[in-house]
Amino acid sequence: MSSAASGPSTEVPHKGLITLSIMLATIMQVLDTTIANVALPTMTGDLGASQDTITWVLTSYIVASAIMTPATGWVSDRIGKREFFLISIAGFVITSIACGLAWSLPSMVFFRLLQGIFGAAIVPLSQTFLLDINPREKAGQAMALWGAGIMVGPIIGPTLGGWLTESFSWRWVFFVNLPVGIIAFWGCAAYLPKSITRPRRFDFFGFAMLSLGIGALQLMLDRGGEVDWFSSGEIWLYLFLTLTGMWVFVLHILGADKPFLNPRMFLDRNFSTGLVFIFIIGIILLASLALLPPMLSKIFGYPTITTGVVMAPRGVGTMISMIMVGRLVQKVDARLLVSVGLILTAGSLHFMTQFTPQMDSSLVIWTGVLQGLGLGLVFVPLSTIAFATIAPEFRADATSLFSLVRNIGSSIGISMVTLMLTRNVQINHADIGTAISPFNPNFNMVVPPGTMSATTLQQMEGLVSTQALMISYIDDFYLMMVITLCALPLTLLLKKAQPRVMAPGEAPVAHD
Numbered sequence: 001m002s003s004a005a006s007g008p009s010t011e012v013p014h015k016g017l018i019t020l021s022i023m024l025a026t027i028m029q030v031l032d033t034t035i036a037n038v039a040l041p042t043m044t045g046d047l048g049a050s051q052d053t054i055t056w057v058l059t060s061y062i063v064a065s066a067i068m069t070p071a072t073g074w075v076s077d078r079i080g081k082r083e084f085f086l087i088s089i090a091g092f093v094i095t096s097i098a099c100g101l102a103w104s105l106p107s108m109v110f111f112r113l114l115q116g117i118f119g120a121a122i123v124p125l126s127q128t129f130l131l132d133i134n135p136r137e138k139a140g141q142a143m144a145l146w147g148a149g150i151m152v153g154p155i156i157g158p159t160l161g162g163w164l165t166e167s168f169s170w171r172w173v174f175f176v177n178l179p180v181g182i183i184a185f186w187g188c189a190a191y192l193p194k195s196i197t198r199p200r201r202f203d204f205f206g207f208a209m210l211s212l213g214i215g216a217l218q219l220m221l222d223r224g225g226e227v228d229w230f231s232s233g234e235i236w237l238y239l240f241l242t243l244t245g246m247w248v249f250v251l252h253i254l255g256a257d258k259p260f261l262n263p264r265m266f267l268d269r270n271f272s273t274g275l276v277f278i279f280i281i282g283i284i285l286l287a288s289l290a291l292l293p294p295m296l297s298k299i300f301g302y303p304t305i306t307t308g309v310v311m312a313p314r315g316v317g318t319m320i321s322m323i324m325v326g327r328l329v330q331k332v333d334a335r336l337l338v339s340v341g342l343i344l345t346a347g348s349l350h351f352m353t354q355f356t357p358q359m360d361s362s363l364v365i366w367t368g369v370l371q372g373l374g375l376g377l378v379f380v381p382l383s384t385i386a387f388a389t390i391a392p393e394f395r396a397d398a399t400s401l402f403s404l405v406r407n408i409g410s411s412i413g414i415s416m417v418t419l420m421l422t423r424n425v426q427i428n429h430a431d432i433g434t435a436i437s438p439f440n441p442n443f444n445m446v447v448p449p450g451t452m453s454a455t456t457l458q459q460m461e462g463l464v465s466t467q468a469l470m471i472s473y474i475d476d477f478y479l480m481m482v483i484t485l486c487a488l489p490l491t492l493l494l495k496k497a498q499p500r501v502m503a504p505g506e507a508p509v510a511h512d
Contacts, residue, residue: 014190014191015133015134017187017190017191018129018133018187018188018191018192019130019133019142019145020187021183021184021186021187021188021191021192022126022129022130022184022188023126023145023146023149024180024183024184024187025085025088025089025122025126025181025184025185025188026122026123026126026146026149026150026153027149027153027180028092028122028177028180028181028184029092029119029122029123030123030149030150030153030154030157031153031154031156031157031160032061032096032115032119032157032177033061033062033153033154033157034153034154034157034158034161034286034289035157035158035160035161035164035173035176036057036058036061036161036173036174037058037157037158037161038158038161038162038165038293039161039164039165039170039173040054040057040058042165042169042170043057043108043170046170047102047103047104047105047108048104048105049105053105054105056105056109057105057108057109057112058222059218059219059222059223060109060110060112060113060116061112061113061115061116061119062116062218062222062407062411063113063116063215063218063219063222064112064113064114064115064116064117064120065116065117065119065120065407066120066214066215066218066404066407066408066411067120067211067214067215068116068117068120068121069120069121069124069400069403069404069407070207070210070211070214070260070261070397070400070401070404071120071121071207071400072084072120072121072124072125072396072397072399072400073261073396073397073398073400074200074202074207074260074397075121076121076125076128076195076396077198077199077200077396078199078200078202080194080195080196081125081128081129081195081396082188082192082193082194082195083195084121084125085121085122085125085126085129085188085192086185086188086189086192087118088118088119088120088121088122088125089122089181089184089185089188090118090181090185091114091117091118092115092118092119092122092177092181093177093178093181093182093185095111095112095114095115095118096115096174096175096177096178096181097174097175097177097178098111098114098115099111099112099115099174100171100172100173100174100175101171121400123150123403124396124399124400124402124403125396125399126146126149127143127146127383127399127402127403128395128396128399129192130142130143130145130146131143131387131395131399132395133193143329143380143383143384144322144323144325144329144380145322146383147322147376147379147380147383148318148319148322148376150379154285154286154289156308156312156315158289158293158307158308158311159305159307159308159309159311159312160176160308161173162305162307162308163305163308164176166305200258201258202260203252203256203258203259203260205252206249206252206253206256206259206260206261207260209245209246209248209249209252210245210246210249210260210261211245212241212244212245213241213242213243213244213245213246213249214245214404214408216238216239216241216242216245217238217242217408217411218408218411219238220235220238220239220242221411221412221414221415222411222415223235223238224415224419225415225418225419225422229419261397261401262394262397264391264394265390265391265394265397265398265401268389268390268391269493269494270385270386270387270388270389270390270494271386271387271389271390271398273386273490273493273494274382274383274385274386274387274402274494275386275401275402275405276487276490277338277378277382277386277487277490278382278383278386278402278405278406278409279405279406279408279409280409280483280484280487281375281378281379281382281406281409282405282406282407282408282409282410282412282413283409283410283412283413283416283480283483284345284349284375284413284480284483284484285375285410286410286413286414287410287413287414287416287417287476287480288349288371288477288480289311290413290414290417290418291417291421291473291476291477292307292311292364292368293307293311295355295469295473296310296311296364298469299357299466299469299470299473300357300361310361310364310365310368311364311368313365313366313368313369313372314368314369314371314372315372316369316372317368317369317370317371317372317373317376318372318373318375318376319372319376320372320373320376321341321372321373321374321375321376321377321380322376322379322380324376325337325376325377325380325381329380329381329384334381334382334384334385334494335381335385335491335494337377337378337380337381338377338378338381338382338385338491338494339488339491340374340377341373341374341375341376341377341378341379341381342374342378342484342485342487342488342491343374343488344370344371344373344374344377345371345374345375345378345484346374346481346484346485347370347374348367348368348370348371348374349371349477349478349480349481349484350481351363351367351370352367352474352477353474353477353478353481355470355473355474355477356470357466357467357470383402385494386402387399387402413480416479417476417479417480420472420475420476420479421472421473421475421476424471424472424475424476425468425469425472428467428468428469428471428472429464429465429468432464432467432468
């Protein structure tokens with residue numbers, strides 16, 4: 001690798017304070033992807049919204065962030081990475097306060113749109129900065145720290161959001177960003193090195209087509225469950241717009257002189273394979289997080305705070321994994337670490353298929369720790385190796401695309417497991433219900449003929465519903481286990497990057 005690609009040739013002053021400030025901004029942004037979820041029921045009454053329309057509080061943020069993420073590279077080249085990062089932090093904090101002061105649903109949706117626009121660049125730019133200020137030999141440790149914020153943030157988000165909502169008000173879900181944002185902004189403004197601008201022409205058509213495809217995809221994934229997916233013309237319209245936008249965008253960047261995203265970055269095999277991997281990690285990370293809280297609430301009757309306590313060890317497992325892998329990644333082949341991480345993740349999902357309504361919380365806790373360990377082992381080496389051979393001029397675009405693909409994977413994963421859960425509950429309930437019949441000898445042994453009462457029937461219905469729901473969750477865990485195992489062969493496509501000094505203008509190379 002060239003020095004430009006592998007990190008600074010001289011030590012960056014105040015690197016510790018820069019890293020702390022960057023990570024505070026990153027955690028603040030990542031938390032907001034999940035922290036508001038538990039506050040939605042309380043917001044409904046205060047904002048005069050319905051159960052159907054309140055979800056736009058989440059959708060508006062997700063869609064705006066997804067559309068603006070790919071533009072990170074162009075804007076940072078135009079005005080400078082440091083300047084853009086500071087604008088993003090300041091804008092995110094100001095719009096967070098505005099969200100906390102919202103007086104109606106339209107005002108909340110508008111402020112959340114702005115919050116998503118300002119927050120879109122924070123995660124990819126934070127990754128870019130950490131890669132820029134650290135030499136190649138410390139890239140693994142830098143990515144471990146960055147990955148900890150990315151992966152632990154969504155885990156603690158619902159717990160923190162639930163505590164703030166119950167103890168104070170749903171408005172504090174947004175107000176909490178103020179002190180964190182001020183510290184992050186001050187640290188970045190004081191210590192981030194000045195950036196070099198590299199103005200380039202804005203490919204408006206390419207950006208418009210990519211935005212159309214991404215925006216329509218996010219709307220389709222978010223609205224699908226509410227309108228029964230492809231039985232609705234709305235979803236077919238979103239699908240058409242998604243395919244059209246993506247297809248035209250691909251054709252455009254392959255033929256344009258200066259496209260919005262340079263297709264040459266995809267010739268880097270590590271980066272292209274890394275995009276596939278991070279898509280799968282996105283599915284597993286947030287899909288399992290979306291399943292566990294309602295499962296613990298509906299089947300086991302846990303309140304929000306207890307659910308957060310039970311799920312917290314998952315974050316502990318991730319942190320332990322990040323600490324270990326930050327050091328191991330320089331001594332152990334990253335491909336081996338990714339493989340072990342996938343096996344541990346698949347193992348945790350296998351044990352999750354053994355959940356029962358009668359179990360205590362211990363199985364949920366230790367499978368969460370195991371899954372946290374596995375995902376940490378995948379995330380850090382993957383983030384390190386995916387950017388190990390990418391050309392420096394593509395780094396800002398590549399990190400924004402990396403974040404975008406992870407978020408799309410998360411959206412698809414959540415929609416997929418939610419759809420399966422809804423439909424399998426009906427199927428499993430019908431299958432189990434057929435056994436409750438006076439013509440079934442086994443049923444007559446439990447409930448002798450002539451003794452069935454309304455109370456007994458109601459109790460049986462409750463048991464059937466609980467079992468049907470539990471089996472449906474297990475089906476989802478099994479599906480995610482299969483997806484994880486299917487990703488294992490992709491490690492063969494990764495190449496081990498060998499640091500070396502290259503001549504100016506020479507393309508980066510990866511070695512087997």
